[in-house]
Amino acid sequence: MNKASNRRNFLKKAGFSSLATLLGAEIVYALPDGYTPLVLQGNNDPVKLFGKHKDMVVLNDQPWNVEAQAHLLDDPITPADKMFIRNNGIIPENIDVDNWTLTIRGESVSQEKTYSLQDLKSNFRQHSYQLVLECGGNGRSEYYPPADGNQWTIGAVSCAKWTGIRLADVLADVGIKDNAVYIGYYGADTHLSRDPNKYPISRGIPIAKAMEDQTLLAYAMNDEDIPIAHGHPLRLIASGFPASVSGKWIHSLAVRDRVHDGEKMAPPSYSVPCEPVQPGTNVPNEDMCIIEQMPVKSLITYPRSGAMLSASQRLPIRGHAWTGTTKVSKVEYSVDFGASWKPCRLDAAVNPYAWQHFEAEVSFPQKGYYEVWAKATDNTGLSQPMLTPGWNPKGYLNNACHRIAVKVT
Amino acid sequence: MLHLPNNLRILIGGAVLALILTGIAVYFQSRTDTLPADGEIRNADKPLAVEGIESEIKDGIHEPTGFIADEGLDLVIAHCTACHSAKLVTQNRADREGWKKMIRWMQDTQNLWELGAQEAAILDYLSANYAPVSRGRRPPLTGIEWYELKD
Numbered sequence: 001m002n003k004a005s006n007r008r009n010f011l012k013k014a015g016f017s018s019l020a021t022l023l024g025a026e027i028v029y030a031l032p033d034g035y036t037p038l039v040l041q042g043n044n045d046p047v048k049l050f051g052k053h054k055d056m057v058v059l060n061d062q063p064w065n066v067e068a069q070a071h072l073l074d075d076p077i078t079p080a081d082k083m084f085i086r087n088n089g090i091i092p093e094n095i096d097v098d099n100w101t102l103t104i105r106g107e108s109v110s111q112e113k114t115y116s117l118q119d120l121k122s123n124f125r126q127h128s129y130q131l132v133l134e135c136g137g138n139g140r141s142e143y144y145p146p147a148d149g150n151q152w153t154i155g156a157v158s159c160a161k162w163t164g165i166r167l168a169d170v171l172a173d174v175g176i177k178d179n180a181v182y183i184g185y186y187g188a189d190t191h192l193s194r195d196p197n198k199y200p201i202s203r204g205i206p207i208a209k210a211m212e213d214q215t216l217l218a219y220a221m222n223d224e225d226i227p228i229a230h231g232h233p234l235r236l237i238a239s240g241f242p243a244s245v246s247g248k249w250i251h252s253l254a255v256r257d258r259v260h261d262g263e264k265m266a267p268p269s270y271s272v273p274c275e276p277v278q279p280g281t282n283v284p285n286e287d288m289c290i291i292e293q294m295p296v297k298s299l300i301t302y303p304r305s306g307a308m309l310s311a312s313q314r315l316p317i318r319g320h321a322w323t324g325t326t327k328v329s330k331v332e333y334s335v336d337f338g339a340s341w342k343p344c345r346l347d348a349a350v351n352p353y354a355w356q357h358f359e360a361e362v363s364f365p366q367k368g369y370y371e372v373w374a375k376a377t378d379n380t381g382l383s384q385p386m387l388t389p390g391w392n393p394k395g396y397l398n399n400a401c402h403r404i405a406v407k408v409t
Numbered sequence: 410m411l412h413l414p415n416n417l418r419i420l421i422g423g424a425v426l427a428l429i430l431t432g433i434a435v436y437f438q439s440r441t442d443t444l445p446a447d448g449e450i451r452n453a454d455k456p457l458a459v460e461g462i463e464s465e466i467k468d469g470i471h472e473p474t475g476f477i478a479d480e481g482l483d484l485v486i487a488h489c490t491a492c493h494s495a496k497l498v499t500q501n502r503a504d505r506e507g508w509k510k511m512i513r514w515m516q517d518t519q520n521l522w523e524l525g526a527q528e529a530a531i532l533d534y535l536s537a538n539y540a541p542v543s544r545g546r547r548p549p550l551t552g553i554e555w556y557e558l559k560d
Binding site: 058062191192195305307308309 | 558
């Protein structure tokens with residue numbers, strides 16, 4: 001597949017790369033005039049490249065990291081043009097759908113088995129679910145001391161309709177051993193260094209998560225082929241965990257007898273201190289634990305922040321709430337910075353791990369500047385903090401309340 | 410290079426020039442202006458060339474990358490835009506230790522090469538121009554675009 005052709009080209013250009021080896025990395029040497037680094041070649045408009053909405057915010061264009069804004073996420077089901085992109089490497093090219101295969105291997109399979117995409121589609125029962133995908137680093141930009149990585153604000157979340165087959169059904173067909181602990185994925189994207197022997201990311205899920213009904217090998221999103229930026233033609237979807245476990249462009253899965261040890265499984269990536277730490281603490285890798293369930297969270301998606309209304313107007317608000325646990329049991333809003341909270345009307349989820357829609361009619365006591373804050377509570381009784389939650393070195397899991405600015409004139 | 414005898418220096422200089430010329434030849438052979446075709450690889454296993462950046466600086470910003478123009482800009486462009494866009498660098502803030510930690514992480518896990526004697530200059534540049542900006546635990550909302558909400 002893609003990796004193979006990468007290798008061929010890598011070898012062909014070996015003459016070029018050995019130049020650097022001979023020169024040593026200490027020497028910054030000149031290439032010809034007119035040399036344009038890959039990143040500056042102008043193919044960097046996500047509207048043109050991926051059909052994204054023009055108000056999506058580009059955090060990085062190599063690799064692609066693009067987020068939504070709260071008001072763009074107003075649709076009950078997130079359309080492709082408003083879905084965030086978090087890529088760790090370079091999107092694969094020349095995807096050959098007709099010859100795409102998925103191989104299941106690893107220490108804990110009874111047999112190695114390869115399926116064509118068509119096998120998967122025709123030999124297993126198809127399921128569709130609305131599933132939240134949220135980047136583990138969504139909200140990172142609010143941590144202080146700053147945490148490194150893409151500085152996501154609030155828009156690295158989506159809830160689309162995903163269609164595919166259950167991972168559990170495929171694993172049953174392959175046959176897995178009792179000592180299976182973890183599933184690791186491998187995709188066709190290329191590492192940023194263009195090293196053909198290195199995966200940009202190869203994460204995965206514990207076996208219990210793999211067995212859930214909503215954990216899919218998906219081939220369609222919102223009733224169409226998955227867009228290229230989101231993992232066409234095959235994506236692992238395991239909602240409720242950081243979206244990095246939902247590997248894109250999947251060609252292999254490993255059934256492991258230990259916690260998967262692929263790229264970005266090791267701390268500090270997608271890990272938090274096992275015990276809470278003081279902000280700014282240098283946490284050794286062995287004291288970090290892999291993130292599993294994502295915390296309860298909500299977004300006000302209407303109106304857009306900055307609404308001005310007259311004193312006689314009531315303000316309709318709406319949005320979504322989600323959690324990596326079982327369900328959201330209530331959403332409240334406050335216009336006095338948490339001094340008082342009022343309930344929102346909350347829909348039940350259409351299926352586990354779908355976001356739930358809320359709405360309310362807000363009235364304001366007098367003219368002035370207000371912030372409308374929303375706070376969701378999950379079925380275990382945990383709510384969103386109003387402040388940024390516990391600091392962690394890589395700035396994950398910020399589920400602080402979302403708020404919008406409103407002026408009554 | 411400082412302690413080398415003159416004739417050896419000339420020899421090394423000549424070898425470097427020859428290698429550069431070979432590099433140019435190979436480069437032009439593989440050059441395209443479009444996205445790479447058929448899994449084409451443009452290796453990122455060495456610093457990029459930086460030439461003529463002075464003319465690209467406007468209002469203290471190196472326009473093609475968005476980097477702040479300061480001592481060390483050429484090194485940062487050369488070493489830090491080969492794999493990913495400068496945007497990944499400029500959106501981050503850290504002190505010298507923090508930047509060093511990121512560089513070590515990339516060297517240990519992401520194929521970043523040794524920066525040798527240039528590391529100190531790169532760290533100087535990053536920690537001076539992209540240092541943490543202190544703020545409250547949840548600062549006020551800023552950049553609000555006010556608009557009239559119709560019923």
